Amino acid sequence: MNNQRRSSWLLIGLALLSGLCLVGFFLALHDVWIELGRPEYWAGQGPAASEWRFLSIAFWPILLFHVTFLVSALIPLLPIGRRAESQLAG
DSSP, rough: OOHHHHHHHHHHHHHHHHHHHHHHHHHHHHHHHHHHTHHHHHTOOOOOOHHHHHHHHHHHHHHHHHHHHHHHHHHSSSHHHHHHHHHHHH
């Protein structure tokens, strides 16, 4: 039961981090959208360069959360997960 509680807290923490990254994605892409008309943007300079850097960094926590969520949702459906639950129950 302790492992289940710990994994729940881990999943909640990753969900919050993922949500914050998604908000950051929206804000960064909004700035990129505004900067598209400037020549500095197409030269790889200007304020939008830092937004692209943020997007490349924030992608990984979002991916980690979704993979962890998918695995935690699929484990109870697999025969191995059901067998382990039945052994723990008695």
